[in-house]
Amino acid sequence: MVKVAVIQYPGSNCDLDALEILRDVVKAKTDLVWHKDLTHDDYDAYVLPGGFSYGDYLRAGAIAATSPSLRIVKEATESGKPVLGICNGFQILVEAGLLPGAVLRNSSLRFVCTWTRLRVETTRTPFTKRANAGQVLEIPIAHNEGRYYLDKEQIPELERNQQIVFRYVNEKKEATEDANPNGSIDNIAGVCNQKGNVMGLMPHPERASIPVLSLDSQTDGRVIFDSMMRRLHGPGA
């Protein structure tokens, strides 16, 4: 049976939400694992949850990125296992160098907590396989440092490699400035590594995966976890 780990860092606070969706909604055998206890690559997939690891000191994710658990995660990524970073988990993966770029303070200088529309830019990742390219998912964000940054001249390469996974869009599916909640370059909300098995995003799919939590009772976030499960169980699942 496949096993998923949700890694807890000091200051993680969306770990239980991720656990609930994985265990109770998509029915994955899932363990909560304290980062210092993750000493072997014993799992089939890893989720780095949201929160404020180490108080966001120095930079969001920068200190957690030096946790020995990241060595195990890196080992897992090299063998092709799926690794998902949500919000602070995304920031940690970026700071650990497993994803490109940086995540800076929101351009509004405010903590932003709101629903966003995300356009699926690629379905090649284990987290978007069950979505359709161009599909729009409504998923909320809640962060102070979510402005994705990469030098402008590096964006075409990211695009060519199909590493841009989600963009913030408006109701017409257009990536406009108004639809961009935090000033991310090119409205980028989520990216993956070159291989596609490591993905990070600022929005919280675990907060949009059961009807009671969502706008209009939708469950748009589920497709990310369902896709991961299909990858883990093979195409027949």
Place this chain on the structure above:
Amino acid sequence: MTTGSYVVEVIVENKPLARDPEGETIHQNLILKGGFNQVTSVRAGKLLRMNVEANSPEDARAIVRKLSDELRIYNPAAHTIQVRIVG
């Protein structure tokens, strides 16, 4: 045995092309509003001041430069740093 103690500062700021909304806000909403029109731009950053034991100021600076790179005191995708001896 090291022979001296030095104060080394690391200043982390966004790369010139990465927008700095904090600096922009301080400039527009505080400094220009306060009438100091001579100030044409502001960049906000982060300052870390370290006491370092080393044999020379150059060594102290090299140690801090090394740790800044190795431990990613800054993210080279978005930031630049200056390392300087102040005492």
